[in-house]
Amino acid sequence: MANVSKLSLVALRDRIAAGTREVDVVHNSKADGTGTTVVSKMIYVPKFRILAGLYDNGAFPPQDLKLGGFIFDKYPCSQPDATNASRGSTSANSPGQTAAVSQQGVVPWTDINWDNAKIACANRKINGRSCHLVTMKEWATIVFLIKLLGHDIRGNNNWGRDYRDPDSWEYYGIADPVVASYTASYNKTHSRLLTGTGPISYSHNGMANGIFDIVGNVWEWVDFLIDCGRYQAIKTAAINDADGITATDTAIVIDNVQNPELWPASNGLVLIKAEGTNTDEYVLYSSFVDNGNGTYTLTGCQRGQNGTAASAHANDAVVQQITDYCVIPGGWTAKVADAGLNNTTSPATFTISNLVNGPGCTGPAVGDVLQCQTEQMTITAVSGNSITVSRGANGSTVAAHAQGTGIAKISPQMSNDNPTSTDATYGASQFAKFLTMRTEAELAALALPATVSSGGSEEWKDGFWLRNYGVRAARRGGFWNNGSYARSGFALDLDTPPSSAGFSIGFRAALSL
Numbered sequence: 019m020a021n022v023s024k025l026s027l028v029a030l031r032d033r034i035a036a037g038t039r040e041v042d043v044v045h046n047s048k049a050d051g052t053g054t055t056v057v058s059k060m061i062y063v064p065k066f067r068i069l070a071g072l073y074d075n076g077a078f079p080p081q082d083l084k085l086g087g088f089i090f091d092k093y094p095c096s097q098p099d100a101t102n103a104s105r106g107s108t109s110a111n112s113p114g115q116t117a118a119v120s121q122q123g124v125v126p127w128t129d130i131n132w133d134n135a136k137i138a139c140a141n142r143k144i145n146g147r148s149c150h151l152v153t154m155k156e157w158a159t160i161v162f163l164i165k166l167l168g169h170d171i172r173g174n175n176n177w178g179r180d181y182r183d184p185d186s187w188e189y190y191g192i193a194d195p196v197v198a199s200y201t202a203s204y205n206k207t208h209s210r211l212l213t214g215t216g217p218i219s220y221s222h223n224g225m226a227n228g229i230f231d232i233v234g235n236v237w238e239w240v241d242f243l244i245d246c247g248r249y250q251a252i253k254t255a256a257i258n259d260a261d262g263i264t265a266t267d268t269a270i271v272i273d274n275v276q277n278p279e280l281w282p283a284s285n286g287l288v289l290i291k292a293e294g295t296n297t298d299e300y301v302l303y304s305s306f307v308d309n310g311n312g313t314y315t316l317t318g319c320q321r322g323q324n325g326t327a328a329s330a331h332a333n334d335a336v337v338q339q340i341t342d343y344c345v346i347p348g349g350w351t352a353k354v355a356d357a358g359l360n361n362t363t364s365p366a367t368f369t370i371s372n373l374v375n376g377p378g379c380t381g382p383a384v385g386d387v388l389q390c391q392t393e394q395m396t397i398t399a400v401s402g403n404s405i406t407v408s409r410g411a412n413g414s415t416v417a418a419h420a421q422g423t424g425i426a427k428i429s430p431q432m433s434n435d436n437p438t439s440t441d442a443t444y445g446a447s448q449f450a451k452f453l454t455m456r457t458e459a460e461l462a463a464l465a466l467p468a469t470v471s472s473g474g475s476e477e478w479k480d481g482f483w484l485r486n487y488g489v490r491a492a493r494r495g496g497f498w499n500n501g502s503y504a505r506s507g508f509a510l511d512l513d514t515p516p517s518s519a520g521f522s523i524g525f526r527a528a529l530s531l
Contacts, residue, residue: 030066031167037064040227041089047098048115049141049148058120058142059092060529061229068162073455073477080457085159090152091120091526093213094231094238095138100124102212103195111519117141118149118527122214125196126236126524132491132516135239139527149527154242156528157494158465160232161507164222171507172219173233174498177201178208180219180234181501191216191235197521209498210521211235222507232507234496236524242464242492244512246424247344247351247484248374251460253277255337257290258313262335265328270301270316271309272337278314280460281306281339287323288316291336299331300324343461344376345512346486347450347470349427351376355403359390359419364409365398370425373403377456377468379427389486390425392440393417412437414446426486431470447485447513451503452478465508480509491516493523 047053095118097106110129118138172180183189191211201209214230221228258273304318321328358368399406432448439445451474481503493511496504
C-alpha cells in the first residue's frame, strides 16, 4: 500500500474520496425489536491522516493525526416516523425504546436533552451493536476532513441559506413547517430546514455521498462534558490478575488498555471501579510499563487516594485512567478547598485544590478575574494555594460558596458577558473566535481552541461559546442564526447544560468499526 505521507494532496484527496461510501443501515425502530424495519443513511469515513505541521504555519498538528474508520450519520437524527410535516409520534424528550434514524427531507429530532439524545442513539442497534452519540473526536474528524479536502462547505447559518451565498431560491433548503410560526415572527421565510435539503455544497465533500448539515441548521449535541471549565479524559482497562489484587498491592497488571499511547508514562491517576462488596478506589501510579504481551503494569501505586479507601479488587475489574484538562484559553480551574468563601465577606481568603491550568496559564495571579457560581471576584494576593479576593467583581452579587465548589479564572482572551446575572444556569458567559488549536496528544484530535480572540483566524474561522460554572455539554456546528460564527463546522458551544432541550438543538449517531 502506498505510503500516504508520500502522496500529493490531490492524490490523498482522491484516495479518501474513493474510500468514502454511503451505507443503508437496516435496523428496527425500537431498541427491543418490537418496532418496524427502518433504514438509516450513514457514511463510512475511511481512515486517513493529517500530516504534522499542515496548518497554523506548521504549528498544527504537532504530530500526524490518524483519524477515521467509523460510520457517521449522513443527516441529523429524526424519529422513525418523521415526515416533512411532523417530527413523529414519540415525545421529543422521552425516547423510551425509540431509535433515532438518519433520513433525508424530514423534520429533525430536536427538543431533546443530551442524556436522552444518547439514549435515542443507543436505541439504534446494528447487528446487535448499539450506536452512540457522536463523540468530540468523530465530529472533529469530519471537520478536519472537510478542511483537508479543500471543500468550501456551506450550510444554513442565515435563515435558510448560507450568509455567503446569494439570496436566491436555489441556495435555500426546504423550510421546516413545524417552526413556521416562529419563522414568521421574524418576518422570514426560512429558519430551521428539513434534514439534508440544502444544496450539494452543504455536504462535507461537496458530493451526493457526503455528510450533510455539518454547518448550521441546528446545533448538535456531542458526547463531551465539562464541569467549571474542567474536562476529564477517561480511558479504560481491566485488572489482569487471576487472584485479583489486595488492598496493599503496589504493582497492578492491566489489559484491554484503551489508547495506551495516551496514558501518562508517570504520575498518572486511575479509578478502579467498585465490583461486588468492594468500593471505588483512586490510585496514583508512578510509572506505566509496557510488558510487551498486551498487558501493562502500573508500578509504585499509592492506594486509596482522593478520599477513597484502599480495597481488594477482582480480576477484570474496570480501571479508568483519568486526566483532567482545563478548556479555558488562558484560564485555570480548581475547587474551593475550605470554608473561606462560605460567607459574604470582602476581601476573603481561601485555599484551592485540584488546580488545572488551561493553555497559556501558569496558575493563579493577582488581577485574575474568577467565576464561582454566579459571583465574579478579583484576586488581590496569592500565597501558594491560598488566594485573597475582592468580592462581587464586575457588578456581580456576592454569595456564599461551600467547600468543594468549582472555581475558575475566566478567559482574558474572551468577552465577559452578563456578569451581573444571578441565573445559575444561563448567567455570565464568554465568547471569542478560534485562533489556534490545542496540541496536547490527547486533545489535538478534538478540535478544541488553545487561543481565541475577537477577530479569530481564517485558519479555523468559527466561534467558541463558554460558561465556566456548572456542568456543560458540548454542541457543535452552529444553527440558522449564527452567520459568520459558524461557517466551517468547528463552531463549539460549551455554555449549555446537558438538561437543556430546544428547537435549535439536534444530534446524530455514529458507530465505531
